Amino acid sequence: MLSISHYLVLSLALFTIGVIGVVTRRNVIIILMSIELILNAVNINLVAFSRLMGSVNGQVFAIFVITDAAAEAAVGLGIIIAFFRNRETVLEDEMDLLKW
Amino acid sequence: MNNGFFLDHIWLIPLFPAAGALLMFLFGKRLANAAVNVICVGSVMTSFVFAGGAVLQLIARPAEDRFVQMILFDWVPAGWMHTAAGHLFYFDVSWGLMLDPLNAVMVMVVTGVGMLIHIYSTGYMAHESGYYRFFGYLNLFMFSMLTLILANNMLLLFVGWEGVGLCSYLLIGFYFLRKSASDAGKKAFIVNRVGDAGFILGLFLTLATLGTINFHQIRPAIAAGHFHVGAPVMTAIALLLFIGATGKSAQIPLYIWLPDAMEGPTPVSALIHAATMVTAGVYMVTRLNAIFQLAPHAMDVIAFVGAGTAIFAASMGLVQNDIKRVLAYSTISQLGYMFLALGVGAFSAGIFHLMTHAFFKALLFLGSGSVIHAMSGEQDMRKMGALFKKIPITAWTFLIATLAISGLPPLAGFFSKDAILGATFKRGLALWIVGWITAGMTAFYMFRLVNMTFFGKSRVSHDVEHHIHESPKSMTIPLMILAFFSIAGGWIGWPPGLGGSDRFTAFLDPVIAHAVEVPGAGEGAEGHSIEYLLMAASVLVALIGIFLARQWYIKRPEVPERIAARSPRAYRLLYRKYYVDEIYDALFVNRTKDLGTALWAFDRTIIDGAGVNGVGWLTRLISRISALWDAWIVDGIVNLSARIVWFAGSLMRFIQTGVFSGYALFIVVGVIALLSYYLHLIHMPVH
Numbered sequence: 001m002l003s004i005s006h007y008l009v010l011s012l013a014l015f016t017i018g019v020i021g022v023v024t025r026r027n028v029i030i031i032l033m034s035i036e037l038i039l040n041a042v043n044i045n046l047v048a049f050s051r052l053m054g055s056v057n058g059q060v061f062a063i064f065v066i067t068d069a070a071a072e073a074a075v076g077l078g079i080i081i082a083f084f085r086n087r088e089t090v091l092e093d094e095m096d097l098l099k100w
Numbered sequence: 101m102n103n104g105f106f107l108d109h110i111w112l113i114p115l116f117p118a119a120g121a122l123l124m125f126l127f128g129k130r131l132a133n134a135a136v137n138v139i140c141v142g143s144v145m146t147s148f149v150f151a152g153g154a155v156l157q158l159i160a161r162p163a164e165d166r167f168v169q170m171i172l173f174d175w176v177p178a179g180w181m182h183t184a185a186g187h188l189f190y191f192d193v194s195w196g197l198m199l200d201p202l203n204a205v206m207v208m209v210v211t212g213v214g215m216l217i218h219i220y221s222t223g224y225m226a227h228e229s230g231y232y233r234f235f236g237y238l239n240l241f242m243f244s245m246l247t248l249i250l251a252n253n254m255l256l257l258f259v260g261w262e263g264v265g266l267c268s269y270l271l272i273g274f275y276f277l278r279k280s281a282s283d284a285g286k287k288a289f290i291v292n293r294v295g296d297a298g299f300i301l302g303l304f305l306t307l308a309t310l311g312t313i314n315f316h317q318i319r320p321a322i323a324a325g326h327f328h329v330g331a332p333v334m335t336a337i338a339l340l341l342f343i344g345a346t347g348k349s350a351q352i353p354l355y356i357w358l359p360d361a362m363e364g365p366t367p368v369s370a371l372i373h374a375a376t377m378v379t380a381g382v383y384m385v386t387r388l389n390a391i392f393q394l395a396p397h398a399m400d401v402i403a404f405v406g407a408g409t410a411i412f413a414a415s416m417g418l419v420q421n422d423i424k425r426v427l428a429y430s431t432i433s434q435l436g437y438m439f440l441a442l443g444v445g446a447f448s449a450g451i452f453h454l455m456t457h458a459f460f461k462a463l464l465f466l467g468s469g470s471v472i473h474a475m476s477g478e479q480d481m482r483k484m485g486a487l488f489k490k491i492p493i494t495a496w497t498f499l500i501a502t503l504a505i506s507g508l509p510p511l512a513g514f515f516s517k518d519a520i521l522g523a524t525f526k527r528g529l530a531l532w533i534v535g536w537i538t539a540g541m542t543a544f545y546m547f548r549l550v551n552m553t554f555f556g557k558s559r560v561s562h563d564v565e566h567h568i569h570e571s572p573k574s575m576t577i578p579l580m581i582l583a584f585f586s587i588a589g590g591w592i593g594w595p596p597g598l599g600g601s602d603r604f605t606a607f608l609d610p611v612i613a614h615a616v617e618v619p620g621a622g623e624g625a626e627g628h629s630i631e632y633l634l635m636a637a638s639v640l641v642a643l644i645g646i647f648l649a650r651q652w653y654i655k656r657p658e659v660p661e662r663i664a665a666r667s668p669r670a671y672r673l674l675y676r677k678y679y680v681d682e683i684y685d686a687l688f689v690n691r692t693k694d695l696g697t698a699l700w701a702f703d704r705t706i707i708d709g710a711g712v713n714g715v716g717w718l719t720r721l722i723s724r725i726s727a728l729w730d731a732w733i734v735d736g737i738v739n740l741s742a743r744i745v746w747f748a749g750s751l752m753r754f755i756q757t758g759v760f761s762g763y764a765l766f767i768v769v770g771v772i773a774l775l776s777y778y779l780h781l782i783h784m785p786v787h
Contacts (some may be wrong), residue, residue: 023764030762092760 007048015041026091028083032076041068104160106153107168110250111197113150113207116143124236133222133231133350135750140235141218144242148211155204157742163610167316169252171196176255181311182335185325185478189311197736198252200313202611203450206249206383213375214242216578220466221367223574224473227618234274234365241267245376249383251395254303254313257384261299264377265292271372282761284360289714291357295347299384302340306391309333317389320614329394337391338398342405351439352409355432362424366469369424374431374465375458382438382454384446392612393445403443407534410436414541418548419664419674422479423468426549430505431461433538437520440535446523448608452593453516459589460504460513461583467498468581470571471553476564481549486558490568493576495554497583502550504586506543506642509635512590518635519593519605525634532634539638543645551653597628597635 014037021034043062050058084090112487120143128136158166176193183189199207218238225234244267248260265288273285307313310321345351350358361373372378385392385402392399410433417429434457441450472479474491488495504511509517517539525532560568570576594600652659664671672678757763 019764019768023761023768026761093758096758098758 004048004052007044011041013041014038014044023079026093028080028090028092028095029077031092032073032080036069036073039065059084103168104157106150107157107199109150110154110168110199111170111172113147113154113211114197114243114246114250116147116150117239117246119143120235120239121243124232124239128232128236132231136235137222140239141222141238144211144215144218147242147246148215148623151207151211154199155208157522158199158201158204159607164272166610167198167200169198171194171252171314173491183311184308185643187311191307191311193253193255193313196252196254197250199250200611201607201609202383202386202451203249205608206379207246209213209455210242210245210249210376213458213462213567214245214371214583217317217367217371217375217466217583218460220370220469220575220578221365223572224367224469225365225619226572227408228273228365234271237267237270237274238368238371241271241372241377243295245380252315254306254315254388255389256786258299258303259343260298260427261380261384262296264372265296265348267288268292268361268372268488271368272361274365274368275363278363280360283364285358288357288361291354292347295344295354298340298347299344302337305333305337305340309337315387318388322390327394330396331394334391334394335398338395339401340401341384341388341391342398345385345439346405347381348384349381349434349435350409350432351376351381351405351414355409355413356684358366358432359425359428359677362422362428366424366465366472369428369464370465370469373428374461375437378431379454379458380437382435382442382450385439385442386451386611388444389447389611391586392442393613399443399445401443402439403524403531405592406441407445407524407531408436409433410422410440410538412436413533413544414538416674416677417545418541419671421481423471423481423484423549423553424465424479426481426545427461427464428462430546431540433542434461434505437517437535437538440524440531441520444523444527444531446520448605449516449519449523451608452519452604454589455609456504456516456555456586458514458613459582459585460501460511463497463501463579464505466575466579466582467494470494470575471498473571474568476567477561478599479565481552483561483564484553485556485560486554487560487568488554491570493579497576497579498554499550500583501515501586502546504590505546506646507638509639509641510587510591512586512588514639515595516592518638519595521638522595522631522634529531532653535638536641540645541640543642544649547646547649548653551649556657556737562641587785589613595631603703637683729745 018034018037018039021037022031025031025034042097043065046058046062046065048058050062060077080090083095087094089095108221117140120140124131124136132138154168158168168653172193172195175195176191178191178193180188181191206338218235221234221238225231228234241264244263246260248257248264251257251260269285269289272288273282275281276285282602303313306318310318310325312318312321347354358378362369364373392402413429415435417426417433419427420426434453438450438453438457439446470491471484471487471494474487474494475484478484500511502722504513507514509515521532521535521539524535558565591600593602593604595602676682
């Protein structure tokens with residue numbers, strides 16, 4: 001029987017992979033994908049605790065997070081496309097126009 | 101107010117020329133020359149008629165009653181004042197005119213000679229531009245001169261005195277485009293200012309001493325004030341007034357303007373600088389003789405200055421080559437004669453000479469003008485000669501005037517000059533000798549002029565030669581009238597010694613105060629033998645002068661050159677007029693200029709430098725300090741705050757790497773740190 005710990009470990013693993021992806025990768029698209037991983041790790045966490053506690057609140061939150069992630073992906077990809085059209089790059093360390 | 105028509109209207113005499121002058125200045129430019137003639141000559145003629153009528157009516161009255169006064173209006177109602185002696189008096193100057201024997205003579209001379217010169221000018225000036233201006237000035241001059249003569253007080257006399265000075269200035273500078281003419285005008289005006297200062301001080305002192313400046317009140321005021329003969333204040337007044345007279349009447353030391361005044365048109369020289377204006381000083385001294393007779397020392401000064409001027413000017417006249425300049429020095433010399441007469445107390449002789457001199461000197465000037473006219477403007481006698489046949493009327497009248505000024509009987513000059521020399525002889529032999537020598541010099545230089553101009557060989561250049569013509573009638577008729585008076589004008593003063601009765605002196609007698617017994621004034625017992633001797637002496641010296649002039653300038657023209665060559669220094673001294681102009685330049689003119697330069701330097705260094713520029717410098721200093729305050733303190737605070745912010749920013753900049761993953765790492769580390777902290781807090785109670 002899977003205990004809550006298994007879910008939490010899975011969530012932790014996903015979260016850690018996501019954070020490492022955000023911190024280490026240069027490609028903005030991959031960073032966005034890593035953020036999706038973090039969000040999904042959070043979703044797993046929410047759903048797992050919802051089951052454990054017998055409350056539906058966690059699952060409602062998970063739905064909100066999925067909606068938010070969809071919106072975020074749409075806006076984020078739009079920004080990236082607009083940026084790419086100007087600078088022909090999607091590498092975050094080349095996004096340094098505001099650097100003084 | 102029932103003195104007869106003309107005596108009631110003496111106030112009109114100056115007003116006719118005034119109206120003429122006014123018309124000229126307002127409308128003259130638009131008037132034809134003929135209209136100018138009618139107005140200006142007409143106004144002076146009317147004045148002459150009125151003056152003549154008034155004088156005839158005055159003579160018709162008994163001798164002791166020959167005084168008419170007319171107050172036109174209250175001019176300066178000043179108020180109550182104290183005299184120096186402490187008496188209270190009411191000082192009030194009226195614009196009043198008077199007529200008595202003295203100014204009767206003057207008014208006849210001025211209007212008569214003035215009228216003739218006006219007529220003459222219509223011919224002489226006919227081709228000149230500024231015709232109306234010339235006649236406007238002449239009429240203004242007549243107005244001023246008549247005001248001077250007819251004034252019943254010293255202040256009104258001074259108005260006329262300044263008026264004639266102004267007209268003299270305007271007319272000397274008539275050809276104002278010529279620098280020498282405008283300079284001469286300025287010189288005359290400025291030199292006269294010096295004398296006028298003396299006159300005005302004399303006027304004030306008279307007022308403060310006597311409490312009146314009305315002529316007819318001066319004698320009673322002196323009597324009431326118990327001034328003794330030789331009172332210092334009287335001497336002071338007399339000397340101050342005499343300084344005024346030396347300016348106007350061209351005496352040493354202020355005579356220098358008169359020769360230069362010859363720059364004016366010749367009729368002006370005749371009218372103003374020979375016949376009328378320059379005699380104003382003689383008139384003024386005679387008018388105030390009551391004061392002068394109380395100041396014997398001042399009288400001595402006048403006599404010596406007069407005699408000195410007479411011989412000094414005559415000596416300069418000996419060598420001049422400009423026909424008008426000879427006459428100018430002659431005028432100064434003859435004015436010196438008049439002052440010599442006044443100085444020895446022979447006031448009526450001075451006025452007598454003034455009158456005869458007005459006739460023959462006006463004639464000489466007008467004659468010289470006629471010569472210049474004939475010579476197409478040439479004034480240098482060295483370029484004349486043998487003109488007698490070509491311009492006979494001018495020559496004859498000129499010769500008559502020359503004989504008159506030389507003092508040959510029975511012409512006018514003989515009587516007046518003889519009266520002066522006679523009075524001088526009674527006063528002192530030395531003065532008489534000076535006067536006697538001057539008479540000889542006068543005859544010499546006048547005949548030198550005549551011989552060089554009318555006789556001898558012609559030195560006229562060919563261009564001028566065939567233009568020589570006798571002047572028009574408008575010029576020759578005044579010459580002939582003046583010639584008549586140069587002959588007969590002296591007969592009214594025919595001395596008793598020659599079987600006459602000297603009506604002139606008797607006529608003037610009421611005007612002359614006899615405060616002092618003039619030495620020898622009441623004589624007669626002395627007999628006529630000395631008088632005859634003196635007459636013979638003066639005629640003799642005149643004949644010597646004439647003879648020498650004839651010898652040197654007709655028969656043997658090389659003699660004067662030889663004399664000049666033998667004593668070049670003396671000749672040059674005379675020719676350069678004793679260097680008086682140069683001395684005055686060095687002593688006064690240039691010193692005045694130096695004073696001006698010094699004041700300018702003072703202005704530039706002290707006023708401009710220390711004052712204006714100093715204030716500017718101070719302001720600049722203050723503003724510079726203020727600028728420093730602004731730059732360092734006010735701006736400094738602003739910049740400091742900016743700099744602090746900048747410094748802080750520059751520190752914080754190092755965190756802002758712009759490396760995205762770096763930020764992300766910070767966030768992660770931060771989250772972990774915060775989480776571990778809070779988890780630690782949560783777990784604490786569990787332990």
